[in-house]
Amino acid sequence: MLHLRLIVPSDRTEAAVALIERTVGTTHLVVLPGAARDPAGDLVLCDVARESGHQVLRALRDLGLDEDGSIAVEDIDLSLSERAAKAEEEAPGEAADAVLWEQLSDATHEESTLSITYCAFMVLATMIAACGVVLDNAVLIVGAMAVGPEFGPLAGVCTGIVRRAPGLVLRSLSALLVGFAAAIAATTLFSVGMDALDLFSRDLLDGERPNTGFIWQPDPFSFVVALLAGAAGTLSLTSTKSGALIGVAISVTTVPAAANAAVALSYGEFGQMWGSVEQLLLNLLGIVLAGTLTLLAQMLLWRTRRGQWLRGRRRA
The missing domain is CATH 3.30.70 (Alpha-Beta Plaits)
Structure with a gap:
């Protein structure tokens, strides 16, 4: 109620x-x-x-x-x-x-607003992921995924498309682009500093990384997982299931891909960098596509059910 x-x-x-x-x-x-x-x-x-x-x-x-x-x-x-x-x-x-569309629009508007706090979370999550990339530590990668706030603007893009609100779409896209750009730039400098302290090294980045090597090697499964996560994340927002949203956050390699791109850039490893960027874009595209289709399906389903209910009441 x-x-x-x-x-x-x-x-x-x-x-x-x-x-x-x-x-x-x-x-x-x-x-x-x-x-x-x-x-x-x-x-x-x-x-x-x-x-x-x-x-x-x-x-x-x-x-x-x-x-x-x-x-x-x-x-x-x-x-x-x-x-x-x-x-x-x-x-x-x-x-x-x-779906309470007004509530969804209000929530995504707040989550997709570019702010110092949003950028800080993006930068910190990407730096944590950078440590996980270099150390090949899956725990750090999962932690970075949970900290990253990027699903808010992604949901804002989907909601703006479905609600025909170009202002929300532009605001959300701006938050995504500025947030990831700031995170990659800051993490590149962070990687240079960690290298100067002998905590990061090119050998660690280029070595065998069985737990995190997939981050810069996108494949069809990357897009499939992004589609599934986008649908699940959208459902979690419309049904206010925050636990499900956390599960979505740790299933998609957006922040880790940005981190891998930043570390690779700091060492001039452009092959890894472009692979990471491709992984990032693939995941973002999959989430937006699945999220938008999920909202459209919910809208259509609800209209159909309500129409059936109204016709039933008229017969009664």
């Missing part, structure tokens, strides 16, 4: 309440006239099944509440209410399959 907290201009309260009352899957409606001060208006509270969330939010935005009032949405972790259970049963589809 979702909890909605609305600040509604007094002249639109009746319309907002009527909208909520006629939407299947809503309950626990509370109206507090004149309770809001900034902006001034009435305070309206209600709970809504996740399956009906997008429909309600879109209609409330059509009333202009996002411009002249406020729409706040919270997830309800526990609701001990027979009315809430009945509302969820009446709502079309399953909660796990419902």
Whole structure:
């Protein structure tokens, strides 16, 4: 269930309440006239099944509440209410399959914003991966994958394409390009410094690396894994399964590929560098392609199910 907290201009309260009352899957409606001060208006509270969330939010935005009032949405972790259970049963589809597009757009907007913190995580993750590359240490590679924040902008690109939001696409692409460029540049300097301290060496980079050699040697499986990870990562975002998203983060060699490219560049190993860049681009392309197709499939599936549900109600 979702909890909605609305600040509604007094002249639109009746319309907002009527909208909520006629939407299947809503309950626990509370109206507090004149309770809001900034902006001034009435305070309206209600709970809504996740399956009906997008429909309600879109209609409330059509009333202009996002411009002249406020729409706040919270997830309800526990609701001990027979009315809430009945509302969820009446709502079309399953909660796990419902996509709250406004929530997804807001989350990807935040995650895809270029910031100092985002760049810092990218740089630190790539430096950790560089240590894993040189030492052929799979544990460090996995750790770097988990630290890397690049899935946020990738999800932003997918969401922007599906929602036809070019601003989100450009913002996400900028975060990706600047983030990886900064990470590779910083890690190249880091590699030079580590070499000066005799902690990195060309022999370690060129030696046998059974655990990390695949990073700069892309093959068809690289693209297949990227496709699977992109689909899984997108599903984890739309269903708010953070554990699944962590699993996705440690399955794709984006950050390790950038790290290998940086270390190889510092030693003039251009063959490894270009192989790593190819691996990086292949993974990014696979994730974006699979993520976009997954969102489109979810949108189509939900429209189909909702249409079937509406036709069933008309017959009844």
